[in-house]
Every structure is written in structure tokens, then in C-alpha cells.
Amino acid sequence: MANKTPQSAQQTHLAVLIDADNAPAAIVEGLFEEIAKYGIASVKRIYGDWTLPNLGSWKKVLLDHSIQPIQQFAYTKGKNATDSSLIIDAMDLLYTRRFDGFCLVSSDSDFTRLAARLREEGLTVYGFGEEKTPSPFVSACDKFIYTEILRADAKEHDKQTPDSADDAHPEPAKQPSQRKNQKAPVEFIGKVIDDIDDEDGWVQLGALGSNITKLRPAFDARLYGFKKLSDLIRANPQRFELQTKAVSSTGGEALYVRNRKAAR
CATH class of the missing domain: 3.30.420.610 (LOTUS domain-like)
Incomplete structure (x- = not known):
């Protein structure tokens, strides 16, 4: 399926799957504003171990944006069960044949094969991740949007929620005023x-x-x-x-x- 233009966005149904361990809650406003350019977010799910305190910033915004939290316990230390849960759900949603595309929100290269598999089925894949996202995942998507851009677009939201940075990310995200524009190619x-x-x-x-x-x-x-x-x-x-x-x-x-x- 070809990339959808904004004019056809009303007919485009998207499944939004968020890896809470690899996406800061501060992007939420800009994220859904961006997704609205490409279609309707028919499904909005976010994956993580909600018994842990590091996802507290996401808990504050889930209800406001009607995002369904999916609980995934970390059965073994060092193994990311969240990724597996998201991938399984993505395949289940794929085979319903109800969606025109997927939005994968993560900076984790583990979703590279998932993105490629969804595209093999003719669906459009929009990736959202930080600028540190490995290039294989970026290239596996039809379009990839860096979340630093979304944070810049939602500057006022960031000011209102100074504690919204995800504790799971020890590296401080670049603030809009700190970002340097790249040289246009x-x-x-x-x-x-x-x-x-x-x-x-x-x-x-x-x-x-x-x-x-x-x-x-x-x-x-x-x-x-x-x-x-x-x-x-x-x-x-x-x-x-x-x-x-x-x-x-x-x-x-x-x-x-x-x-x-x-x-x-």
C-alpha cells in the first residue's frame, strides 16, 4: 500500500504501539498530533511493566489520550519481555486486516524485523524514536520521525510538565533550545x-x-x-x-x- 497523504488521512486506520521502556512520556502531545497527519489512531496501546516506578510519567497521560496500557512483567532480569508482547500483538492486529498502517514508537532496533514484516504485507509503517535509533530500524520504516522534533513542537507542554522525563532514560533528552539544526541536504x-x-x-x-x-x-x-x-x-x-x-x-x-x- 502506498504512503497515505494528509488528504486521505480520514480513511486511513492506524495501530499505534508504544514501547514505554524506550519512549519518553514528554512526546505524547506531539506524537498524536503527528500521527493525525497520516490517519486515525484506531488502536493505541503502550507496553511495559506498570508495577515499576520508572513508568510513572506515562501513567499521568494515559487516560488523557485514551492509551491502553498492556502489562508485561519482566520474567527474567536482562530479558525484554515487553518487546515480545508488542510484536505478538502487532501480528495479531495485522491478521485482522483492519489496518492500513502501524505506528511503532521506540528507539529499539529489535523492532526492525517487525517493521519489515508489516511492510511485506503492504502496510505503511511509521517509526518514531530518538535520534540515537539504529539505522536498520529507521530504514525498515516507510517514514521515521525523530521524537526530538516532537518535543520541540510540544515545547509548551514540556514546560508545564517538567517531571515528565522517563526515569528509564538516564540520558537527558535534548531540549528544543539546545537542538542545533542540521545542514539541509x-x-x-x-x-x-x-x-x-x-x-x-x-x-x-x-x-x-x-x-x-x-x-x-x-x-x-x-x-x-x-x-x-x-x-x-x-x-x-x-x-x-x-x-x-x-x-x-x-x-x-x-x-x-x-x-x-x-x-x-
Whole structure:
């Protein structure tokens, strides 16, 4: 199944599965705002050992967001039973054939094979994890969103809940003011344009975004200090040209982009 666009989000049903041991509660506001761009969170489950104190920050927000906690005892020290429980539930949900995609919220590479298996069934997989997430898990998803971005988008929420950081993560999460925007990969974007442009060098912006995500699931304009891909393009007028053009198939208009060199 192809990636869903925001226009088709109302018909897209998603299963949201959260690994509480590897996701801080401070992302919850930004997480579900982000998921709403891609579809309806029909199922929202979170996995962990709720008898332990380190998940206290999650307990405070479960009811507000209608997230179902799934209890999983740690039967053996050093073995992560939570991962197994989440994977088993994911497969059970897969075979109901009621979902168009899955949102896997974790920075744990153990879910790499799960993401790949769900995609083999034609479902879209959205991954959510910290920037330290191993690249195999990132690449196994159709799209991967770093949770540091979500924390930045939910800055006001973080201020209101200063104790919301998950005690299971001794490493302090980067605060919005501390994050440094990465350098935008303009050369990579230019190469993608060259690969898919028409005879005049133009590419519809939506098609460009889809192809970039296929090649780099973790690509996100917000990583480079821009709200949208179009803003990133506009910020590099010496490299790209942006123009609104008519779409013959729909009769409407859309943004098109081409490399500046193609305009010569």
C-alpha cells in the first residue's frame, strides 16, 4: 500500500504501539498530533511493566489520550519481555486486516524485523524514536520521525510538565533550545529532482517529497529548521526554483520545483 497523504488521512486506520521502556512520556502531545497527519489512531496501546516506578510519567497521560496500557512483567532480569508482547500483538492486529498502517514508537532496533514484516504485507509503517535509533530500524520504516522534533513542537507542554522525563532514560533528552539544526541536504534533494523531473526539469513538490522519503525515511524539513519542504526549497533560491503551475489532470494548481541550473 502506498504512503497515505494528509488528504486521505480520514480513511486511513492506524495501530499505534508504544514501547514505554524506550519512549519518553514528554512526546505524547506531539506524537498524536503527528500521527493525525497520516490517519486515525484506531488502536493505541503502550507496553511495559506498570508495577515499576520508572513508568510513572506515562501513567499521568494515559487516560488523557485514551492509551491502553498492556502489562508485561519482566520474567527474567536482562530479558525484554515487553518487546515480545508488542510484536505478538502487532501480528495479531495485522491478521485482522483492519489496518492500513502501524505506528511503532521506540528507539529499539529489535523492532526492525517487525517493521519489515508489516511492510511485506503492504502496510505503511511509521517509526518514531530518538535520534540515537539504529539505522536498520529507521530504514525498515516507510517514514521515521525523530521524537526530538516532537518535543520541540510540544515545547509548551514540556514546560508545564517538567517531571515528565522517563526515569528509564538516564540520558537527558535534548531540549528544543539546545537542538542545533542540521545542514539541509540540498545536493541530495537536487539529485532526486534530476532523477524524476520532466523534460523541462520540473517536479511536483508532493512527488519530490514522496521520493525523498523513500530514499531517506528519516528526512524531515524540521530537522533543518523549516516547517515544510517548500520552506526549505524557498530558503535556497540559488539552488532551486519554485513555481505554482496548473495540474492538467485535476484542473487545480500545485507547487513545482526544479534545479536552478535547469532554468538556464
